Amino acid sequence: MQAQRLSDKIAQWKLLAKGLGNDGIIALSIDDAGPALAGIVNDLLLACYGPRFTIEVRTQTETAKGEAREGFEILMHDADNDTTKDGSVMSGGRKSG
Numbered sequence: 169m170q171a172q173r174l175s176d177k178i179a180q181w182k183l184l185a186k187g188l189g190n191d192g193i194i195a196l197s198i199d200d201a202g203p204a205l206a207g208i209v210n211d212l213l214l215a216c217y218g219p220r221f222t223i224e225v226r227t228q229t230e231t232a233k234g235e236a237r238e239g240f241e242i243l244m245h246d247a248d249n250d251t252t253k254d255g256s257v258m259s260g261g262r263k264s265g
Contacts, residue, residue: 171172171188195238202225202227202240206224220246221244222247225240225242226240226241226243227240241254241255241256242256
């Protein structure tokens, strides 16, 4: 009886740890922040540069096996040149073009 109660407690703590970990609340927070962040940045870009630049925030990336997993990627779209660049390879002062 005591062993079963301990086993149940361990299972509950493991479930709580998973929910509070990278695949739980953290992943949901990142998913929720992506559209809001993109909206703010796109409003700023529109005010500064007109409709030329927009960003896209992706919170899911694809693994080599083609499966989706949590991630964070920012893509910069340039309407004048019809190009898209990964934000991780651009420096803060870099200009597109």
